[in-house]
Amino acid sequence: MTRPDPNQVTRVGVVGAGVIGGGWAAHFLGRGYDVVAYDPAPDAGDRLRRIVDGAWPALEDLGLAEGASPDRLRIADSMAEACADVPFVQESGPERLDLKQRLLADLDSVAPADTIIGSSTSGYGMSEMQRACARPERTVVGHPFNPPYLVPLVEVVGGQKTDPEAVTWASAFYTAAGKSVIEMDVELSGFLANRLQEAVWREALHMVANNEATVEQIDQAMTEGPGPRWAFMGPCLTFHLAGGEGGMAHMLDHFGPSLESPWTRLLAPELTTELRDRMVEGCEREADGRSTAELIAERDRKLIAVLRAREAV
Structure with a gap:
C-alpha cells in the first residue's frame, strides 16, 4: 500500500x-x-x-x-x-x-x-x-x-x-x-497542554489540602475567571493585555518581581487518604446527584456552545 x-x-x-x-x-x-x-x-x-x-x-x-x-x-x-x-x-x-x-x-x-x-x-x-x-x-x-x-x-x-x-x-x-x-519542535514530558493543566491541578490540590479553598470554590474560580478568556486567548496574550499599551514588556517590568513571591507550590502535595477523600467528596457535591452520563452530556452541550461562540468571534 x-x-x-x-x-x-x-x-x-x-x-x-x-x-x-x-x-x-x-x-x-x-x-x-x-x-x-x-x-x-x-x-x-x-x-x-x-x-x-x-x-x-x-x-x-x-x-x-x-x-x-x-x-x-x-x-x-x-x-x-x-x-x-x-x-x-x-x-x-x-x-x-x-x-x-x-x-x-x-x-x-x-x-x-x-x-x-x-x-x-x-x-x-x-x-x-x-x-x-x-x-x-x-x-x-x-x-x-x-x-x-x-x-x-x-x-x-x-x-x-x-x-x-x-x-x-x-x-x-x-x-x-x-x-x-x-x-511540537521537541519531545517534552507531558507535552504542552498537559504541563499547563498539571500546574493548575497541583495548585488546586495544595489549596484543598491546606484548607485554603474548597473543590467548588476552585472550580468556580476557574470557570468564572481565567476560563472564559482562555477559550479564545491563551495566558501569554492575556498577560500581554494586562500590560496595557506597554504590552508584555510593561507587564514583566512592572510585575516581574512578584513572580518570585511564594504564591505557588508547584511540587505535588502528598496524596493522603484525607486529601483523596476530600477531593472525591467535593466532586460528588458538585455533581449533585447527576450521573456521569448526564455530566458528559452537559459537558458536550456546553463545549459545543463555547466552540460555536469562539468561531463566531
Whole structure:
C-alpha cells in the first residue's frame, strides 16, 4: 500500500477502544471516515458502540461531514484486521510504558509498511515507546484532549527514530480530520497542554489540602475567571493585555518581581487518604446527584456552545 495524500484518506484504524480510543472512533466517524476498531476486551465492541452512540448527538449538533454515519464503524476480530488496508492507525492502549512498547511493536509487525501509527499517550515520549519497533520511523505521538470528538487539540511529535516526514504527514492528516494541530519542535514530558493543566491541578490540590479553598470554590474560580478568556486567548496574550499599551514588556517590568513571591507550590502535595477523600467528596457535591452520563452530556452541550461562540468571534 502506498501512503495516500493526507487529504484523501477515507479509512482509519483504531486500536484500543476505551474512553480515548472510543472518542477517537466517534471523531473519525463524525468526519466521514470508515473506522475499523480493535480492542482485546471481550465486551469491547458493545462498549465502543455505546461510546459512539453517546457522542453522536453532540457530533450531530456540531455538524457532521458528508456521509458520516455510526454504521461506518466495524469491529475487527484482530489487531491485524484493524490495521489492514489503512494508511493510519490511532493507538489508545492503557498508559503503561511496558504495555505501550509491546503494543506499538505488535502494531508495527502487522500494519502495512506505509501505515503511520499514532499514539494517544498522554505522557510518554515516542523515543521510549518505539524502542521495540522494527520500523520506528513511522511512529508518532498524536496526543488528544478528552473528549477527542469535541476538543480540537492534538499534539504531534516524533521520537528519535521517527522520520520527520511521518510527523509532517500525521500533522496534515489530523488537520484534514478537523483537529487543531500543534506540531511540537521537541519531545517534552507531558507535552504542552498537559504541563499547563498539571500546574493548575497541583495548585488546586495544595489549596484543598491546606484548607485554603474548597473543590467548588476552585472550580468556580476557574470557570468564572481565567476560563472564559482562555477559550479564545491563551495566558501569554492575556498577560500581554494586562500590560496595557506597554504590552508584555510593561507587564514583566512592572510585575516581574512578584513572580518570585511564594504564591505557588508547584511540587505535588502528598496524596493522603484525607486529601483523596476530600477531593472525591467535593466532586460528588458538585455533581449533585447527576450521573456521569448526564455530566458528559452537559459537558458536550456546553463545549459545543463555547466552540460555536469562539468561531463566531
